[in-house]
Amino acid sequence: MPAAATEAQSAALRTLLRSLGQIVLQPNAFTGACLLGAWLLSDPRLACAALTGATAANVSAVLAGYRENDTRAGLHGFNGALAGLAAFSFIADNATAAAVAILAGTGTAWLLEPWSRRLRSRGLGYFSSPCLIVTWLWLPLVARVVQPASLATESTFSAVQLSHGLFAGLAQTGFASGALPGFLILIGIAAASRRHALWVLAGAGLASAAHLLLGASASSFDAGLLGFNGALTAIALADCGMAITLGGIVISVVLQMAATYYALPAMTAPFVLASWCMQWLTGRFLRGTGMPEAAERVEAGGRVTSPASVGRAS
Template identity: 30%
Template sequence: MPSVTRSWDRLSDHKPLIGFVDACLRGPAQVVLQNNPLTGLLVLVAIAWGAFENGQPRILGGAVLGLVVGTATAVALRVDEPSLRKGLFGFSPLLTGIAVPTFLDDRPLMWLYLVLGAIATTVVTLALNAIFKTWGLTAFTMPFVLTTWVLLLAAYQFDRFTVLTNLKPMFPGEGQLSDGRFNWDLVPTFLRGVSQIYLINSWVTGLIILVALLVNSRWSALFAVIGTVGATVLALWFGADATSLDKGLFGFNAVLTAIAVGAVLHRPGALVTLYTLFGIALTLFVQMALTSMLTPLAIPVLTAPFNIATWLLLLPKRHFAPVANHERAKETVVSTVKHTV
C-alpha cells in the first residue's frame, strides 16, 4: 500500500489532470478532517450507497458536481497550490452539492442553482478563512452552512423551486416532540449519526465512512464513534425528539467535533478525551439552541453547531499537545492556518 501511495503521489505531482483528480478525491475526506484520497474515494462510495438506498441518485450527482465545480473555481481563482492539492476547496462545495438536491425538488434549474452555489461556497471559503485567520482559526464547514442557508431562504422567493426540508415553520415550544417511537436498536442509530455528516440517512453509509476514517487514522475513527454514541445517548437521556434521534440527527455534529478536538487538533490522551467529551455535550446544546432559532425559518442547522462549538473549544488555546508537529494535524483542513492550540 505505501508503494501504491507513493506512485500515486508522484503521478499527481507530474500530471495536472491526475493532480486535479487527486485534489477532488481528498475533498470528501476533508469534511471529516482527513487528507487521504483513498479515504475520499470510500466516502464517495458511502454517499453513492446512501443516495441509491434512499432512492435519490441525484444526491450522488450533486455531490460530484459540487466537488468538481468548487475545486475548479479554486483553480480559476488561483488559490495557493498546497491548500488546493489537499482538497481544502472541495469539501464545502461537496456538501453544498449534496444539500441542494436534498432540500430542493428535482428540476433542470436546480442544477444551475447548485453550480452557482458551489462557486459561491468556494468564494465564501476564501472570505471566511481570511477573517478567521485573525484568531488562528479556520472556517471548517461554515462556508457550506452559510451558502446553503442563503440558497434555501432565497428558494422560498422563487416560484421555480419547492423547498423540501420537511420542517414546519413554528416558534419554539409550539410543536410537540414525537414520543415513544424511538427504535432501541442503537447500533444502526449510532451509524446513522455518522452518515448524517453528509446529509444521508443510512447506517451502511455510516459504517463505510468509519472504515474510510480507519484507513487514514484509527484515532479519528475512534473519536467518531465516541462522538455519535455520546451525543445520541445524551440526547436520549434528556428526552430529545424520538424521530430525529432514530435518524441520527443528534450525532453528526458531535462526530465532527470529536474528530477535530480529540484526534486532529490535539494529541489524543486522557485530558484531551475529557475535553472532547465536554465538547460533545456542548455541540449538542448548541445544536438544540440553533434548532429553536431556525425552526421559524424552516431551515436545518446543518453543521453549524460543530463549527460554533469547535471554535469555542479552540479559542481558549489550551496546550494539551504540541499540535504543530502532530502527525494528525499536518495534513488536515486546519493546516492552512498557522496556529498553536
C-alpha cells in the first residue's frame, strides 16, 4: 500500500511538472522543473501562481472526466498555470490573486474541451487561448493601466546586452524576468528537444531584432518584452517548415506592435494568432493544390504536443 501511494504521488508530481513544461510546448517533467526553478529565481510568487493554477485546472479536468492521457501529458493544466501567472502578475494583493488564480485555472479547464473541439475541426491548435479568454474576462476589473512603450531606441548594443535581452525574452514566455531564468528555461527546452531549443533562440532573436529595427525601445528589449511571442511562435510552428515558421514570427511581430501601439494587454495573443494564421493559410493552400496529406502534417505540426510524446518525457 505505501508503495502504491508513493507511485501515485510520483505520477501526480510528473503530471504537474508536465503541465508547467507545456507552457513552452514540451510535455516533459524536467522542462517543467526548469520553469519552476526560473520562477523561483525571478519571483517566488510566480512559482506559487503557476502551481496554484495548474493544480486547479488538473483537478477540474479529473472531475469533468477528461481523458486521463491528456491530463498526464499536461494538456489540461498548462493553461491553468498561465492563468495563475497572469493573476499574480496583474493583481498586487496576494489573497485576491490566489483566489482569481484558482477560479481562472478552473475556468480554463472547463472551457478547454469544447473550445479545443471547435478549433480542431478547423485544423488549429488551442495553445494558450483558453488562458487569454479567461484572463481578458476579469482583467478589465483590475485598475492597472498598460502604458505604451517608448519609441526611442539605442543604435548599438554590447554582446552582454544582446545576450541578456535574448534570454530575458525566453523568461517572459512564463511571465518571468531576467536572463538567468531565461537561460534555465532554455536548458529545460533543450532537454526535451534540442531542435526546439535552437528554434526558440532563433524566434526570440529574430522577433527582437525586428522590433528594434521598427523603433521599439531598448528598455523593452532588456526586459525581454520583444522576443517571447516570436520564441513561442517558433516552437509552435517548428515542425511545419522554415518558411512557415519565419512567416509566423513576422506576423507575431506585427500583431505585438499593433497591441503595444494601442496599449492592449495582448500577452501571448500575437503568438496564438500568428500560429493560427499560418496553420489556416498553409492548410488551405496545400489542400487547394491537391496535397491533403501535406496539409494534415502542417496542421498536426502546429498543435499543442499530444500525449503520444509522453512516453519519451521524463
